[in-house]
Structure formats: structure tokens, C-alpha cells
Amino acid sequence: xxxxxxxxxxxxxxxxxxxxxxxxxxxxxxxxxxxxxxxxxxxxxxxxxxxxxxxxxxxxxxxxxxxxxxxxxxxxxxxxxxxxxxxxxxxxxxxxxxxxxxxxxxxxxxxxxxxxxxxxxxxxxxxxxxxxxxxxxxxxxxxxxxxxxxxxxxxxxxxxxxxxxxxxxxxxxxxxxxxxxxxxxxxxxxxxxxxxxxxxxxxxxxxxxxxxxxxxxxxxxxxxxxxxxxxxxx
Amino acid sequence: xxxxxxxxxxxxxxxxxxxxxxxxxxxxxxxxxxxxxxxxxxxxxxxxxxxxxxxxxxxxxxxxxxxxxxxxxxxxxxxxxxxxxxxxxxxxxxxxxxxxxxxxxxxxxxxxxxxxxxxxxxxxxxxxxxxxxxxxxxxxxxxxxxxxxxxxxxxxxxxxxxxxxxxxxxxxxxxxxxxxxxxxxxxxxxxxxxxxxxxxxxxxxxxxxxxxxxxxxxxxxxxxxxxxxxxxxx
DNA sequence: AATTATAATTATACCGTTATAATTTGTCAA
DNA sequence: TTGACAAATTATAACGGTATAATTATAATT
Numbered sequence: 001x002x003x004x005x006x007x008x009x010x011x012x013x014x015x016x017x018x019x020x021x022x023x024x025x026x027x028x029x030x031x032x033x034x035x036x037x038x039x040x041x042x043x044x045x046x047x048x049x050x051x052x053x054x055x056x057x058x059x060x061x062x063x064x065x066x067x068x069x070x071x072x073x074x075x076x077x078x079x080x081x082x083x084x085x086x087x088x089x090x091x092x093x094x095x096x097x098x099x100x101x102x103x104x105x106x107x108x109x110x111x112x113x114x115x116x117x118x119x120x121x122x123x124x125x126x127x128x129x130x131x132x133x134x135x136x137x138x139x140x141x142x143x144x145x146x147x148x149x150x151x152x153x154x155x156x157x158x159x160x161x162x163x164x165x166x167x168x169x170x171x172x173x174x175x176x177x178x179x180x181x182x183x184x185x186x187x188x189x190x191x192x193x194x195x196x197x198x199x200x201x202x203x204x205x206x207x208x209x210x211x212x213x214x215x216x217x218x219x220x221x222x223x224x225x226x227x228x229x230x231x232x233x234x
Numbered sequence: 235x236x237x238x239x240x241x242x243x244x245x246x247x248x249x250x251x252x253x254x255x256x257x258x259x260x261x262x263x264x265x266x267x268x269x270x271x272x273x274x275x276x277x278x279x280x281x282x283x284x285x286x287x288x289x290x291x292x293x294x295x296x297x298x299x300x301x302x303x304x305x306x307x308x309x310x311x312x313x314x315x316x317x318x319x320x321x322x323x324x325x326x327x328x329x330x331x332x333x334x335x336x337x338x339x340x341x342x343x344x345x346x347x348x349x350x351x352x353x354x355x356x357x358x359x360x361x362x363x364x365x366x367x368x369x370x371x372x373x374x375x376x377x378x379x380x381x382x383x384x385x386x387x388x389x390x391x392x393x394x395x396x397x398x399x400x401x402x403x404x405x406x407x408x409x410x411x412x413x414x415x416x417x418x419x420x421x422x423x424x425x426x427x428x429x430x431x432x433x434x435x436x437x438x439x440x441x442x443x444x445x446x447x448x449x450x451x452x453x454x455x456x457x458x459x460x461x462x463x464x465x466x467x468x
Numbered sequence: 469a470a471t472t473a474t475a476a477t478t479a480t481a482c483c484g485t486t487a488t489a490a491t492t493t494g495t496c497a498a
Numbered sequence: 499t500t501g502a503c504a505a506a507t508t509a510t511a512a513c514g515g516t517a518t519a520a521t522t523a524t525a526a527t528t
Contacts, residue, residue: 002481023444028508039483044510052286053468057406057444060509061490065444071410077311077463172291173465176305179413179431179456197413197431197456208467209521210257210291210299222413222431229311229463231407233442234287236511262478273513278480294479295521443491 007036007046012055015066026056026064054078054230074228077175090129094155097189098124101143108140111204111215119143123154126189133190134224139216146213162213171208177201182219190221197222241270241280246289249300260290260298288312288464308462311409324363330388331423332358335377342374345438345449353377357388360423367424368458373450380447396447405442411435416453424455431456 001009011026020026027035032043047064050056057067073090104112104120112120121141127134139158141149146162153161162168179199187194198219205214235243245260254260261269266277281298284290291301307324336356343350355375361368373392375383380396387395396402413433421428432453439448 004481030508041484042482045481047509049468052466054406057440057442058509059443059491061507062443062492063508067406067444069408074410077465079465079468170467172288172301172467174303175463175465176308177461177463179433179454179459181431197415199413199433206291208291209293209296210301220413225413227411229409229411231311231313231409232286233404233406234283234313238511264478275514276512279511281479292479293521294519295477297478297521 003038004042004045004049007032007038007043008049010036011046011050012053015055015068020066022066022069024066026066028063051232071228074226076228076230078230091131092134093128093131095126095128096123096151096154097126098122099149099151099154104140108215111202112140112142112212114142114144121146121149123149123158125154129224132224133192133221135218135220136186136189137216137218139214142211142213145207145211168213169208171206171210173203173205175201175203186219190219192221192223199225237272238276238279238283241266241272241277242283244270245280245284249289249302254300256300256303258300260300262297285466305462308460310462310464312464325365326368327362327365328389329360329362330357330385331360332356333383333385333388338374342449345436346374346376346446348376348378355380355383357383357392359388363458366458367426367455369452369454370420370423371450371452373448376445376447379441379445402447403442405440405444407437407439409435409437420453424453426455426457433459 011032014020015026026032029040029043032038032047033040036043036046038046047056047058051058051067055066055068056064058064100122101119102122104114104116104118106116108120109116109118114120120143121139123137123139123141125137125139127137141158145168146166149158149161153165159170163170177199178201179197181195182190182192182198184194186192186198187196199222200217200219203214203216203218204212205216206212245266248254249260260266263274263277266272266281267274270277270280272280281290281292285292285301289300289302290298292298334356335353338346338348338350338352338354340350342354343352346354348354354377355373357371357373357375359371359373361371375392379402380400383392383395387399393404397404411433412435413431415429416424416426416432418428420426420432421430433456434451434453437448437450437452438446439450440446
């Protein structure tokens with residue numbers, strides 16, 4: 001791992017271990033340079049990373065302070081690791097409804113930027129939290145990129161497999177959210193009643209090369225899903 | 235304005251003017267250095283800023299490419315400028331329901347990190363898009379920081395006033411979203427029916443010094459509100 | 469034509485320096 | 499005690515350099 005990432009992790013760990021609270025001050029740059037035996041710019045990079053993650057904030061002329069004050073149980077929408085990470089303290093289970101290779105619809109082909117005769121994996125899953133339905137997820141993977149999937153992989157973390165198993169690098173994602181009312185099918189799968197609220201999200205995931213490889217539609221159980229978004233001024 | 239910000243703006247403008255599409259390549263670093271007469275690190279900083287904004291992405295060994303492929307009409311949740319910016323092509327109007335100085339409830343005091351005997355401005359507004367209700371917003375401002383508000387300011391952009399009028403610097407925000415069903419009061423204000431879906435968000439806005447100055451609760455009209463979230467790998 | 473090895477391109481990591489701007493602290497006067 | 503001013507502290511801006519790693523292009527080999 002890179003030096004500045006390591007340092008960022010160590011600083012994050014330091015905050016955890018010492019239970020530093022919102023607003024508490026971290027050592028100044030010069031001290032961090034000595035502490036971690038790195039140049040100024042490397043420390044600055046580590047701190048910038050932590051700031052991007054929403055863990056600290058920096059004030060010119062004053063210092064670097066702890067930001068994080070998470071409410072637990074919220075799904076963070078900033079990084080795109082799936083919610084395994086946010087909800088890791090909870091019991092998340094998965095039921096696979098469908099897994100097969102198909103030809104994409106026009107919508108899927110457009111979002112994955114492929115031709116309609118190219119193969120895609122279609123994966124439909126229901127996710128549970130503490131046995132309650134959390135969401136229904138319908139995903140399409142470009143088979144040229146995600147060359148192989150099986151039920152076992154799909155029951156566990158697909159993203160973990162994509163990164164570790166296939167050695168692909170996930171780069172960024174575009175997510176579009178909207179609200180509406182559940183239809184019969186959705187209500188049945190979520191164990192809710194048609195006409196009740198739904199939150200649905202379409203997300204396109206890109207490799208770090210910029211190629212889209214996953215187009216997903218998720219319908220959330222409005223009783224379970226809570227989101228957390230950290231904003232910054234730019 | 236800072237040099238790297240200026241360059242970032244110029245590059246963004248360049249993308250707009252030349253209608254560069256998703257995936258198109260920008261000039262390489264060295265060329266940008268010459269073009270904008272800046273050092274490598276300054277260009278890198280400008281590009282990092284644009285990457286943070288979701289306008290470009292960079293691929294090591296390959297180049298810098300255009301990312302943005304916005305669907306129009308979505309409210310971006312990444313930066314915290316309010317939605318004036320995202321929906322500026324639309325006609326947004328505001329109706330002020332209440333504006334007064336009050337003592338905070340326990341919840342408000344906690345979120346603004348103040349004592350319960352300190353004053354806060356209470357602002358309640360309904361926002362319309364094309365004459366349709368977009369959301370009901372109930373905000374509390376720490377009066378020690380936001381020392382003065384009047385109906386005119388509150389009808390226009392409060393954030394613009396805070397930054398330009400009061401010279402305060404907005405730093406970051408924490409937003410917590412969840413879904414539910416509208417109660418009678420909310421339904422009445424939004425022109426909807428009780429029991430219909432709602433999306434509600436609590437947001438705490440901080441100055442760049444880290445002090446919270448605004449605690450807002452927004453209830454969105456599920457028919458109008460659509461959100462856009464750009465994720466990155468960290 | 470396909471594969472493999474090599475070279476060129478290109479962004480990123482990491483180092484270090486000087487200057488600058490925001491904030492905080494200290495000092496002195498009223 | 500308050501206010502104004504000066505000094506110290508601290509992060510940030512901007513410069514520039516070398517080394518490295520990922521990608522792409524080219525050449526060599528089969």
C-alpha cells in the first residue's frame with residue numbers, strides 16, 4: 001500500500017483508539033511529519049484523503065480536527081463499496097432470485113455502453129437485514145469485463161470478487177435516486193403492501209479506466225433504508 | 235481567486251465550450267502546464283478539484299478524461315450549495331411560512347451544539363418548482379453566528395446571504411435521509427395526501443471552522459425530488 | 469495473425485522549499 | 499475589562515524535481 005494511504009489509516013486508527021471526539025485536534029503537520037517519518041506533502045495527502053472520507057476537517061491557521069460523528073445504521077452514499085461496510089455490525093443476508101447470461105435491453109445496453117448483442121449477466125437478489133427485507137436489487141454486468149459469476153459469488157460480495165478475484169479496479173459510480181409507490185411485484189418481494197413508499201436507485205459503476213461494468217436498479221424497503229451523505233464546499 | 239481554482243474553472247469551461255463528451259481526453263499534464271503557465275503541482279491540484287466535482291477522471295499511464303454525463307433535473311447531493319445551482323434552469327419559488335427568533339428544542343440545541351437558552355432563528359419555508367411543491371423546509375440558525383435574517387433574505391437564498399452578506403465561510407454538511415409516509419400536516423403543505431410517500435432529510439451545516447450554524451429538516455414531495463450522487467473509490 | 473517482449477507515454481508518489489493567508493495568542497493601551 | 503495591534507502558530511498555495519507504476523504503442527518473435 002502507498003505511504004500516504006498507510007499514514008491515513010494509522011491516523012484513522014489513532015482517532016479510533018483514543019476515542020477522539022468531534023472537534024478534537026490532531027497533532028500539527030510538523031509533528032505528524034516526524035511521527036510518521038514522511039515529508040510535508042505526503043502528510044498533506046494523507047490528511048486530504050481523510051478529509052475526503054469525512055473523518056477530519058482542516059482549518060487554515062488553526063489545525064486539523066476530528067469530524068466524524070456517525071449515526072449508526074445509516075448507509076453512506078459517498079464511497080461505493082456497497083453497504084456491507086456501513087452495516088457490517090448488522091446481519092446482512094442475501095437470497096438469489098436469478099442468475100443467468102442474457103442479452104441486454106436497450107436501457108441496459110445504453111447504460112453499460114455496449115451493443116445489444118453482447119452478453120450480460122443478469123443478477124436479481126433480495127437483501128435482508130436482521131431477517132427483514134432491505135432491498136431488491138437487479139444488476140447487469142458486462143460479461144466482457146465480469147467474465148464469470150456463479151451462485152456462490154453472487155450470494156457473497158460481488159464487488160469483493162470483482163476486485164480480488166478478477167483483479168479489476170473499481171473507480172467511480174453515478175447514482176440516480178427517486179421515490180414512488182411500490183407496485184404489486186415489488187411489494188411482494190419486499191413483504192410490503194402495494195402503494196406504500198419506495199425509494200429506487202439506478203447506479204452505474206465504472207472501472208477506474210472509465211468503462212461501465214455494472215448497471216443496477218435497487219428498490220429499498222422504506223422502513224429499513226437510511227442514508228448518510230457528507231457534503232463539502234468546492 | 236486561487237490559481238488552481240481559476241485553472242479548474244477554465245478547464246471546465248473548455249469542456250463546456252467544446253462540448254467534450256464522456257470519455258474524451260483532455261490535454262496531457264505537460265501541455266496543460268504550458269497552456270495555463272503553471273507548475274505541475276498546480277495543474278494536478280486543479281485536476282484533483284475537477285475530479286472531486288465529478289467532472290473528470292484520471293487514469294494513470296493513460297490520461298485525463300471527461301466524466302460528466304448528467305441527467306437533468308436531479309439534485310446533486312455532493313456539494314452543499316442548496317439546489318439553486320442544480321435546478322437553476324427551472325423556476326424555483328419560495329413561500330415563507332414562519333420567521334422568528336426562538337429558544338431551541340433539545341434536539342435543535344444538540345445538533346447546533348448550543349445551550350437551550352441561546353437564541354436561534356426559526357425559518358419555515360415551502361419551495362416550489364414550476365409552481366409545484368418541491369419541499370417543506372424547517373431550519374434553525376444559531377443566532378450568534380447568523381446574527382440577522384429578514385423576510386427578504388429568507389425569500390431569496392439564505393446561503394448566498396450568509397456567505398456574501400455576513401462573510402461567513404460554509405465548510406461541510408452532514409445529511410441523514412430516510413423515508414416514510416406523510417402525516418396530515420405535511421400532506422397539506424405539500425398538496426398531497428396523508429399516507430403517501432415522503433422523503434425526509436436532516437442536515438447539519440458547518441462553517442469551515444467546524445461550528446454548526448444551521449440545522450434543517452426537509453420533507454420532499456416524492457413526485458418532484460430526484461437526487462444524483464457521484465461516488466468514488468477511496 | 470497472434471503472442472510476447474520492449475519502449476514510450478503519462479499520471480502519480482514522494483521529496484523538499486519558499487511564500488502566503490487564516491487563526492490564535494500575547495501585549496499593550498485605554 | 500475591553501479593544502486594538504503585533505507576533506506566533508499553522509495550514510495552504512505554488513514552485514519544481516526525481517522516481518515509480520500503469521497504460522499504450524511499437525517491435526520482435528513465433
